[in-house]
Amino acid sequence: MLRMYRMLVIASFRSRMQHPFNFVFGTLMAAVVNVVEFSLIAVVLSRFGSVQGWSTYEVAYLYGAILLSKTLYRTVASDVHHLEKYLVSGDLDQMLTRPVPVLLALMAQNVTIYVAEFLQSAVMLAISLSVLIGSGQTSWLAVPQTLFVVLCGAIICFAIGLATATAGFWITRIRELQVITEDSARFAAQYPLSLYPKWLRYVLCTAIPVGFANYIPSLYVVRGELGGWILAATALFTAGCLALSMRFWRFGLSRYQSAGS
Amino acid sequence: MISVTNISKTFRVPVPVEGRWAAARALFSRARTDKEAVRDISFTIERGEFVGYIGPNGAGKSTTIKMLTGILHPTRGEVRVAGLSPHKHRTDVARRIGAVFGQRSQLWWDLPVRDSYDILAAMYKVPDRDKRERLARLTELLELDEFLLTPVRKLSLGQRMRADLAAALLHAPDVLFLDEPTIGLDVVAKKRIRTFLQALNRDFGVTVLLTTHDMDDIEQLCRRVMVINRGELAYDGSIEALRERIGLPTTVKVTFGGSFSVPDRWEEPFRLAERGDDYVTLECNRSLISTMEVLRAAGAWGDIADVHMEEPDFEDIIHRIY
Numbered sequence: 001m002l003r004m005y006r007m008l009v010i011a012s013f014r015s016r017m018q019h020p021f022n023f024v025f026g027t028l029m030a031a032v033v034n035v036v037e038f039s040l041i042a043v044v045l046s047r048f049g050s051v052q053g054w055s056t057y058e059v060a061y062l063y064g065a066i067l068l069s070k071t072l073y074r075t076v077a078s079d080v081h082h083l084e085k086y087l088v089s090g091d092l093d094q095m096l097t098r099p100v101p102v103l104l105a106l107m108a109q110n111v112t113i114y115v116a117e118f119l120q121s122a123v124m125l126a127i128s129l130s131v132l133i134g135s136g137q138t139s140w141l142a143v144p145q146t147l148f149v150v151l152c153g154a155i156i157c158f159a160i161g162l163a164t165a166t167a168g169f170w171i172t173r174i175r176e177l178q179v180i181t182e183d184s185a186r187f188a189a190q191y192p193l194s195l196y197p198k199w200l201r202y203v204l205c206t207a208i209p210v211g212f213a214n215y216i217p218s219l220y221v222v223r224g225e226l227g228g229w230i231l232a233a234t235a236l237f238t239a240g241c242l243a244l245s246m247r248f249w250r251f252g253l254s255r256y257q258s259a260g261s
Numbered sequence: 262m263i264s265v266t267n268i269s270k271t272f273r274v275p276v277p278v279e280g281r282w283a284a285a286r287a288l289f290s291r292a293r294t295d296k297e298a299v300r301d302i303s304f305t306i307e308r309g310e311f312v313g314y315i316g317p318n319g320a321g322k323s324t325t326i327k328m329l330t331g332i333l334h335p336t337r338g339e340v341r342v343a344g345l346s347p348h349k350h351r352t353d354v355a356r357r358i359g360a361v362f363g364q365r366s367q368l369w370w371d372l373p374v375r376d377s378y379d380i381l382a383a384m385y386k387v388p389d390r391d392k393r394e395r396l397a398r399l400t401e402l403l404e405l406d407e408f409l410l411t412p413v414r415k416l417s418l419g420q421r422m423r424a425d426l427a428a429a430l431l432h433a434p435d436v437l438f439l440d441e442p443t444i445g446l447d448v449v450a451k452k453r454i455r456t457f458l459q460a461l462n463r464d465f466g467v468t469v470l471l472t473t474h475d476m477d478d479i480e481q482l483c484r485r486v487m488v489i490n491r492g493e494l495a496y497d498g499s500i501e502a503l504r505e506r507i508g509l510p511t512t513v514k515v516t517f518g519g520s521f522s523v524p525d526r527w528e529e530p531f532r533l534a535e536r537g538d539d540y541v542t543l544e545c546n547r548s549l550i551s552t553m554e555v556l557r558a559a560g561a562w563g564d565i566a567d568v569h570m571e572e573p574d575f576e577d578i579i580h581r582i583y
Contacts, residue, residue, distance in 0.1 A: 004384065011380050015371035018412065094367045096332040099355040100384055254334050254348070257272055258327055 004100055008108030012078075016110070031116030038120055041190070054192045057128040061222055063190045064124030065146065065214040069153030070186055071117040077158050079109035081182075083165040084174050090259030102253060103162075103246075125150075128222075138222050145221045148231065152238040153213030159238075159245035160185070160208060166245070166252035185210045212237050262436055262468045263306040263329065268338030270299040270324050298324040300492040301338070306470060308435070311462045313483035313500075314472045321492040322472045326440050329470070330360050343435055356385060359429030363441035366425055368413040374424045375409045378431055385432035392431065399427040402457055419450030426457065430467075437461070439471045443478055455481055509547035512571040513555055516540040521563025529558045 016023050041063060045056045054062075074081060083106065086092040095105045125146060132138050164181045168174040189210040193201045205211035217234045219225040276292040277283075299321040306312055316322050327333040328340055331347030331354055340347055347354040361367075368377040382392040400406050403423040408416055416424060422442060429437060439458075443451045459482060461467050473479060479486060479500065486503050488496035496503060517539055531545035541562075545555050556568060 007380060007383055011369055011372065011376070014376070015369055018371040091365070093327065093332050093362070094360075094365065096351065097330050097355055097358070097360045097367075098384060099352040101352070256333065258333055 001101075001104065005104055005108055008100075008105065009111050012108055012111045016112075026112070027115055030114060034116040034120055052192055052194050054194075057131045058218075058222055059191060060124050061128040061132070061146075061218060062192065062214050064121045064128060065150055065153060065218065066186055066189045066210065067117060068121035068125060068150050069213050070157050071114045071121060072150070072154035073157040073161060075112065075114060076154070077107040077161065078111045079106045080158070080161055080165050081178070082110070083168050084172065087168050087172050088259065092256065093258055096256075103249060132222055138224065142221050145217075145231065149214065149217045149221060149234070152217070152234050155238045155242055156209060156213045157182075157186070159241040160210070162245040163248050166249045169252035169255050169257075181208050189214055209237070209241060212241075262308045262310075262343060263304075263470070264341045265302060265304050265325075265329070266339045267301050267303050268299060268325075268328060268335040268340060269297060269301055270321075270328060270333060271295045271297050271336040297492055299328070299335075299489075302489070302492075302494045303338075304487060304494065304497055306468060308468055309462070309466045310485060311458075311469045311483050312471065313479040313486045314470055314489065315474075315479060315486060316489035316495075320489045322489055323440060325489065326360075326438055326470070326472060330358060330438055331355065356432065357434055358436045358438060359432070359434035360438040361422075361425050361429045361440065361442055363422065363439075363444040366413060366421055368421075368424060368428055370414050371412055373410045373412055374405065374416070377413065377424075377428060381428055381431050387432050391433070395431055395433065396427070399430060402460065403427055404453075419446050419453070422446065422450070422454060423457075426454070430461070434467070436468045436470070439469065439473075441473055442471065443473060443475050451475070451477070458482055505548075508549065511545055511547050511552060513543045513545070513552060513559075514540055514569040514571060515543065515556070515559045515565055516567040516569070517562070518564040518566035523562055527558055529554060531555045531558070 045051075045059055049056060051059055079086070080103070083092075086095075086106070092102065095102045098105065129138075129142060129146060133140055133142060160181055161178075164174060164178050167177055171177070185204065185208040188196065188200070188204060193204055193211050193215045196204070201211070205216070212234055217231055220227060220230045272295070273293045274296050276294050278286045278292075280286075302321075302325065314322055314325065324333065328335050329342060329347060331351040334348040342354050343357045345354050345357075368374065369380065378392075378396060381387075382389075387395075400409070403426060405423060405427060408420050408424070411420075413421065413424065426442070442458075443454055446454065455478065458469065458471075462469050462482075469482075471478065471482065483500055486496065486498065486500050487494060488503070496506070512534065521539075521541075523533065523536060523541065529545075530549045531543050533541060534544045535542040541559065543555055543559065545552070552570065556565065559565065
């Protein structure tokens with residue numbers, strides 16, 4: 001399975017390299033967009049210093065963690081996010097005639113490496129962690145814990161993205177839905193959830209559980225609240241999300257109506 | 262090889278909203294109606310058969326093929342391909358079948374043709390030796406060598422179709438599904454594809470199910486034809502028996518040099534389909550009357566300046582018969 005995935009990814013890269021200008025230009029543009037977005041956040045953070053009792057570095061941690069998780073998800077599961085394209089064109093048909101799981105084939109299509117996002121989130125995490133460890137607020141144990149949190153976060157982002165894409169089997173056009181479940185939710189998770197009204201906090205920990213991708217585990221990792229059990233709970237929750245979204249995906253795929261030819 | 266028992270496929274489609282604010286109301290409308298694209302179809306295809314599957318647009322051809330290849334799940338009924346259900350064992354069935362959809366390519370658009378074959382061979386776990394042997398044979402039969410190193414997007418339609426056929430056969434499938442393989446091709450390219458398909462079926466015993474709009478495809482390739490109309494199987498039998506049933510429908514367009522008059526009735530068995538300013542279009546069945554006789558009769562109506570025989574519109578015929 002992994003070999004298959006690797007081969008498809010390589011094929012995808014080679015295809016993209018046929019248009020090197022597009023590839024380079026796209027990567028550069030994405031980097032610029034990110035730098036701008038990041039500068040805005042940096043301005044906000046430096047102006048307010050702390051948000052609801054969360055220091056600048058703690059917020060930077062939340063931001064870096066969710067961004068890295070999302071970037072991992074989008075890199076590994078590339079075109080899951082673009083299922084709409086396949087539904088509209090009927091290109092999903094030929095994926096279904098091959099002896100490869102459709103999801104795997106989809107994940108290996110149009111693979112992009114988000115260089116800017118990777119760098120930016122890694123740098124933010126590194127800076128905030130070094131400050132927080134340096135000040136004695138947390139220990140070096142936070143480093144492996146953070147890697148674990150980011151991994152769980154990536155899986156949660158994947159599960160949310162997959163479930164949203166699956167809705168496309170019924171409604172076809174999913175872009176607007178993605179704005180809510182992926183973009184807005186992730187944007188919300190860049191700040192401490194304690195900032196939001198109770199109902200929204202509730203939504204972000206259940207229906208669109210981005211809260212578990214960074215906020216909840218970081219309560220323990222960087223602030224020492226709750227207890228180590230929360231990491232185990234996060235892992236369990238992540239596994240549950242993944243299982244649920246996969247089931248939903250399989251169900252959706254069986255309802256695929258294909259496009260007329 | 263293929264057995265289909267009472268399959269139906271129902272699509273849920275939104276009910277079109279009419280009247281004032283139709284577009285806005287459609288947005289919130291949850292009304293759905295069931296559209297039955299395929300209704301209670303059954304058939305069996307034995308190993309080594311070459312079957313044509315024909316019918317007008319929207320009759321359910323593609324829907325049937327999609328159910329056989331595991332793309333769509335039948336709403337009711339059961340499909341077995343090589344003994345397996347394509348929707349319960351999709352990947353297992355995928356290994357045993359090949360599929361070519363004339364409208365879209367299954368090759369990697371931006372990569373050289375040969376790279377697609379490498380990827381597909383790995384996907385279907387074709388051993389290296391088998392791959393080389395088969396590719397050599399396919400290259401020879403389909404004359405692929407002139408464009409093996411060309412990116413797929415730069416191929417002509419005919420080349421692409423040959424490349425796609427080879428791609429579908431690389432894993433030596435038992436069954437080959439072809440959906441409009443000759444669509445848009447010129448006469449030479451069509452002939453090449455047909456010759457190849459014939460050899461494939463005859464020499465390698467591959468079972469083929471073919472949908473097409475081209476009656477020549479059917480006549481030259483298929484021993485058995487199935488006709489589907491409005492989602493139901495209207496005919497299943499030999500090509501000869503079908504021909505007896507529909508005869509040899511022909512359309513003749515006769516242009517007159519000067520004024521002409523069409524009588525109210527005539528004795529010969531042909532009918533007036535259309536009448537223009539200086540021409541008439543006549544339809545006859547050549548198993549009942551020869552074209553010469555039709556022309557002789559029309560010659561009495563005025564001075565014939567030009568005659569044009571038209572390919573029978575196949576869809577039209579099917580519509581009229583069933």
